[in-house]
Amino acid sequence: MLLKRPDVRAALQHLEQKFPQQVDEWIRIAQMLGKSTQEEVRGAYVQSQMIRAGLHVSIDSIGNITGVRKGTGGGPTIVFAAHMDIVHASETNLTVDRDGDTLRAPGIFDNSASVANMLAAIRALNAAKVITKGDLVFVATVQEELGLRGMQYWFDHNLKPDLLVAMDGGLGPINYGALGIYWTRYRFTSDGSHTLQSRGKPTPVLAMADAVLRIYELQPPALPNGAVINVGQVHGGAIFNGIPQDLYFTVDLRSSDPVLLDSLDRQIETIVRAAAYRARVGLKIETEQKNRAGGTERMLALARRHPLVQTAIDIQQHLGVRIGMPGAQQALATGSTDANIGVVAGVPSIAIGRSYGGDQHTLNEWAHWPSALEATKLMLLLATTFGDGIQVVRAYVP
Ligand SMILES: [Zn+2]
Numbered sequence: 001m002l003l004k005r006p007d008v009r010a011a012l013q014h015l016e017q018k019f020p021q022q023v024d025e026w027i028r029i030a031q032m033l034g035k036s037t038q039e040e041v042r043g044a045y046v047q048s049q050m051i052r053a054g055l056h057v058s059i060d061s062i063g064n065i066t067g068v069r070k071g072t073g074g075g076p077t078i079v080f081a082a083h084m085d086i087v088h089a090s091e092t093n094l095t096v097d098r099d100g101d102t103l104r105a106p107g108i109f110d111n112s113a114s115v116a117n118m119l120a121a122i123r124a125l126n127a128a129k130v131i132t133k134g135d136l137v138f139v140a141t142v143q144e145e146l147g148l149r150g151m152q153y154w155f156d157h158n159l160k161p162d163l164l165v166a167m168d169g170g171l172g173p174i175n176y177g178a179l180g181i182y183w184t185r186y187r188f189t190s191d192g193s194h195t196l197q198s199r200g201k202p203t204p205v206l207a208m209a210d211a212v213l214r215i216y217e218l219q220p221p222a223l224p225n226g227a228v229i230n231v232g233q234v235h236g237g238a239i240f241n242g243i244p245q246d247l248y249f250t251v252d253l254r255s256s257d258p259v260l261l262d263s264l265d266r267q268i269e270t271i272v273r274a275a276a277y278r279a280r281v282g283l284k285i286e287t288e289q290k291n292r293a294g295g296t297e298r299m300l301a302l303a304r305r306h307p308l309v310q311t312a313i314d315i316q317q318h319l320g321v322r323i324g325m326p327g328a329q330q331a332l333a334t335g336s337t338d339a340n341i342g343v344v345a346g347v348p349s350i351a352i353g354r355s356y357g358g359d360q361h362t363l364n365e366w367a368h369w370p371s372a373l374e375a376t377k378l379m380l381l382l383a384t385t386f387g388d389g390i391q392v393v394r395a396y397v398p
Contacts (some may be wrong), residue, residue: 002381002385005384007130007131008131008309010127010128010129010280011124011127011130011380013128014123014128015376016373018120018124019373022335022372022373023369024313025116025119025120026103026108026113026369026372027096027103027108029042029045029116030107030108031094031096032045033090033094034086034107034358035065035086035088036085036086036087036142036145036146037142037143037146038088038131039063039085039142042084042115043045043059043084046084046140047059047065047356050067050122053067053119053126054069054126055067055069055138056068060153060154062142062153063142063143064142064151064153064154065140066154066158067122069137071131071133071135073133074133074134075132075133076134076161076163076387077161078134078135078382078383079134079137079138079164079165079342079357080137080139080167081154081164081166081167082117082118082166082167083114083141083151083168083337083338084115084141085111086107086110086111086145087107088106088107092363094107096108097291101368101369103367104365104366107365108357108365109354109355109357109358109359109360109366109367110168111168113354113355113372113375114167114168114354114375116372117167117169117354117372117376117379117394118379120301121137121376121383125383132383133388134162134386134387136383136387137161137168138156138287140159147183147288147291148291148341150338151341155341155345156250160346161342161347162347163347163390164348164349164350165308165349165351165352165371166337166338166339166352167353167379168351168353168354169335169351169353171355171374172321172322172353173329173330173332174309174312174313174316174331174350175331175335175337175350176300176308176331176332176335177295177305177332177334177343177353178256178292178294178334178339178340178344179254179275179293179294180254180256180291180292180293181256181291182261182265182290182291183252183253183385184251184253184265184287184288185233185250185285185288185302186211186251186285186286187284188204188247188279188283189247189281189283190243190282191245192242193243195241195243197343198243201243202280203243203244204214204279204281205236205247206234206279207272207275207279208234208275209274209373210275211272211275215229215231218268220255221266222296223254223255223256224333225256225296226257227253227255227261227264228253229251229268231249231251232250233250234248235248235249244392247312254336257282257295257299257335258292258294258335264283269313271339294333294334294335294344295333296331299352300333306348307392308348308349308350308390309348309350309384310392311385312331312378313387315378316330319374319378321353322356335351337351338351339351348390350384352378354372355368355369355375
């Protein structure tokens, strides 16, 4: 029934007609400065485009751009979020190379595609004069790559929406969960000493070696239902001929199971404290991010049955989105996107993809540009489906 609505059909047609311009805009956005905390250029661009589209636009003090497309009243508030920031250093060459169906550039996939998809969908809704009861709230977020800080800030300063759709990640299974992510820096300190006087003196190196070995012996069950632990940075010492006074290592700990996540976090802390004690060195524990876990597949059984998840799956099937290997899950109880903030806050939330692509967070990042059209249609159909109310709509199933 929804697909028979003339306004919805007109909006989809508009997307198709304007798709070449959408890809051009995507390339332009990808070439703008965008390192986390330096999103101003992208933000100003998105803001100007949202204003031109007639949205009620605001910018908050962390830099998120919010554009509200008002509904007629009485419908749910739906947030669509696309992060603007990229992980690459500001001096990185962001020039986009177009090669057949492929675009190549650092950040082209994660997440410039979604920013362009969002702007294209807003314009299509306008061109087709789609009217919704609920407000459609479009948020271009900042600092996603630093631990979802922009979206967290947004949630801390706005009323909770009824639904949240994050646009991030490759096209594929719908994510309706939240992988918890804890980043901790364990720093050992000592008085130091010249090598010649170092015999028998406390050294942070021993504490670190001891701690890291024991952390790797933890071996929790693997993801998706278990956890993963990675020591990503080891830093310290400056000279050959002395005991380092300061040395640290970092732990990236991830799990969708909040109980397992906290238990591992405590076990790691106990290991590190004991290692510092044995080595007679000082210890400081610094938390970089503590993004909570949404729950295991079993804990999220109810969330999996929410109309938002079911409808997103139906639309993807209707659009012919490839999920992966035959028999692959259509939806997964995990996620590492702005949607995590909603999942943990109890808001029905999903992450949908932006296109096919890969090698994100590397200099070889690439995206398959034709598939951004499907991702944008998916987003637009979610807006039109739920704009009037949260219900199960099976109009997409042939
Ligand atoms: Zn991303």
